[in-house]
Amino acid sequence: MFDGLYLQFPKLGFLxxxxxxxxxxxxxxxxxxxxxxxxxxxxVGVKPPLWLWIAKWGMITFLLxxxxxxxxxxxxxxxxxxxxxxxxxxxxxxxxxxxxxVSSFIDQRSNERIALWIPDNTVVPLTYEHEVLKSILxxxxxxxxxxxxDRTLSRFFATSPEGRGLSIIFSNHPETFIHTLPIGIQVSxxxxxxxxxxxxxxxxxxxxxxxxxxxxxxYYYVYPLFFGFVSMLLYLYGRNQKGLK
Numbered sequence: 302m303f304d305g306l307y308l309q310f311p312k313l314g315f316l317x318x319x320x321x322x323x324x325x326x327x328x329x330x331x332x333x334x335x336x337x338x339x340x341x342x343x344x345v346g347v348k349p350p351l352w353l354w355i356a357k358w359g360m361i362t363f364l365l366x367x368x369x370x371x372x373x374x375x376x377x378x379x380x381x382x383x384x385x386x387x388x389x390x391x392x393x394x395x396x397x398x399x400x401x402x403v404s405s406f407i408d409q410r411s412n413e414r415i416a417l418w419i420p421d422n423t424v425v426p427l428t429y430e431h432e433v434l435k436s437i438l439x440x441x442x443x444x445x446x447x448x449x450x451d452r453t454l455s456r457f458f459a460t461s462p463e464g465r466g467l468s469i470i471f472s473n474h475p476e477t478f479i480h481t482l483p484i485g486i487q488v489s490x491x492x493x494x495x496x497x498x499x500x501x502x503x504x505x506x507x508x509x510x511x512x513x514x515x516x517x518x519x520y521y522y523v524y525p526l527f528f529g530f531v532s533m534l535l536y537l538y539g540r541n542q543k544g545l546k
Contacts, residue, residue, distance in 0.1 A: 306521065309370040316368075320361050353539040356532045363529030371521040384506055385427050385461040387416045389450060391472035395419070395443040399471065404435045406499050410508050416457045420448035427457060455483035467506055469498075 308314075388403060407415055414427040417434060423441055425434055450470060458466035466486040472478040475490045482488050487506065491498040 305373045306371055307374075308366075309372045309518075311369055313369045314365065317361070317365055349539070353536065356535040356539060360529050360532035360536055363525040363532060367522045367526040367529060371525065373519045373521065375517050375519060377517060383413045383508060384410075384465055384467045385414045385416070385458055386410060387418060387427075387454065387457045387466070387468045389454070389468060389470040390417075390419045390441075391470075391474075391478050392419055392422050392441075392444040392446040394471055394473065395422075395441050400438055400441070402499070403438060403471075406502070407431050407435055407438075409499065409503065413508060414461075418454075418457070419446075420450075421446040427460070449480035450478060450482070451480045452483045454486060458486060469502065 388406075390399070390403070408431070411431060414429055415431065415434060416427040417423055417425040417438060419441055422444060423437060425437055428434060454468055455466075457468075464485065468482075468486055468488045470479065470488065470490045471492075472490065473492050475492075479490070489498075489502060489505070
């Protein structure tokens with residue numbers, strides 16, 4: 302809850318010592334009233350209750366914390382142009398080794414949108430939810446599909462910037478698995494026995510590059526200010542009660 306929260310002006314906390322010094326050296330005094338036969342008036346005053354003392358110092362403490370400005374620092378990263386990637390797996394290649402390699406590649410492209418298509422098995426549109434994508438991928442099972450890759454690949458890139466679509470196709474028999482390909486989408490085809498496909502993709506189609514970062518602050522002074530105001534109301538209420546000093 303308080304992770305990353307800090308005080309923007311912590312040195313203002315020294316003001317608390319002025320209140321402590323005033324509490325010790327400047328006690329509150331009231332003018333004395335003199336009456337004949339004061340016994341007729343009973344007890345002149347009562348001892349202030351503990352909650353009044355708590356309200357007073359709660360008011361002072363919360364207002365000082367608000368003055369020191371609690372804040373949380375956030376960093377915003379701006380990325381350059383990257384790729385929208387579609388992973389197309391031949392269902393015959395669904396095995397542990399292949400799934401682990403694809404999952405590892407997804408981890409390397411953490412800031413890019415990735416889609417998944419396993420004909421007759423799984424269709425996942427472009428998404429940044431890579432953990433969900435890997436979970437779906439891990440539950441895929443090896444089957445035999447009679448579907449072929451064709452121009453329908455373009456439907457995955459309906460929201461992609463022009464020229465930034467990339468399809469990666471895995472198949473041991475691309476001549477039968479691929480029928481036609483759409484225009485304007487980069488395509489790379491790999492067989493399951495190619496172990497350096499990730500290096501080739503990262504070299505030929507590099508991931509996002511960070512252009513610049515910005516910092517912005519989220520302020521929380523309103524919360525101690527609110528509690529300080531409530532404490533002040535309680536203190537004023539207690540001070541105005543009959544018989545309290």
